Amino acid sequence: MKNSLLLYLIIIVLLLNVFTYMYFSKQLTFVKDKFAKTEVKLKKDLEAVNTKLVDANYFSLKKNENAQNYFNPDNATKTIQVEMLIPVVTEKLMDLNANPKGNPYIGQDQIGVNKFIINKVRILNHRWIIADFSDGEYWGEVLIKYFVNEDESVSFETFQSLLYQK
Incomplete structure (x- = not known):
């Protein structure tokens, strides 16, 4: 067992x-x-x-070789580095938000008590910027031309602005 x-x-x-x-x-x-x-x-x-x-990123200065060649042509005496240009242009445009009446390149007059300021910026190529703006109540987008002058200063010109309905 x-x-x-x-x-x-x-x-x-x-x-x-x-x-x-x-x-x-x-x-x-x-x-x-x-x-x-x-x-x-x-x-x-x-x-x-x-x-x-x-x-x-198709519409971006970082990826657009033709737009980059505008700043770095073969026969240029002075070239601009695109990697340095993008933050400079963005910063100069955003610095204009400090204006008491809002950013002057929005293309819209102040509607309420708040001023219009730019929230986001995208540099499309060597000439165009698209930006999103708001005053906290109204929202819109603006297409801005920018120019890099001979003295390496940047100037802006509002091309078209659109304000969305509330």
């Missing part, structure tokens, strides 16, 4: 070990497969986001 009980216990322990081994080995392959599928999905999502980013 003792021998048969010992034999049964050994068989049960052996079966438990086999089932435990099979469970953990299948779980490991399941986790590896799940990780591989997730990695493939994330790579596709990353590629899609990169494609959208490239499309979004």
Whole structure:
């Protein structure tokens, strides 16, 4: 009786070990497969986001070689670095928000008690800027021409402005 009980216990322990081994080995392959599928999905999502980013930056001075060549022509005696130009132009336009009547290049007169100020700026190419502006109640967009003068100062000219309905 003792021998048969010992034999049964050994068989049960052996079966438990086999089932435990099979469970953990299948779980490991399941986790590896799940990780591989997730990695493939994330790579596709990353590629899609990169494609959208490239499309979004299509109209940008940073990506437009023709506009960059305007500032860096082959026969120029003085060239302007585009990487330095973008923050300078943006800063000069945003500094005009300090004007008590609002930014003068918005193209809209003050409607309420708040002044119109520029919130976001995007330099499209060597000549155009698009900007978003608001007074906290009304919102709009403005298309601005900019010029880099011989003395490296920047001048602006409002081309078109639009104010959205409330």
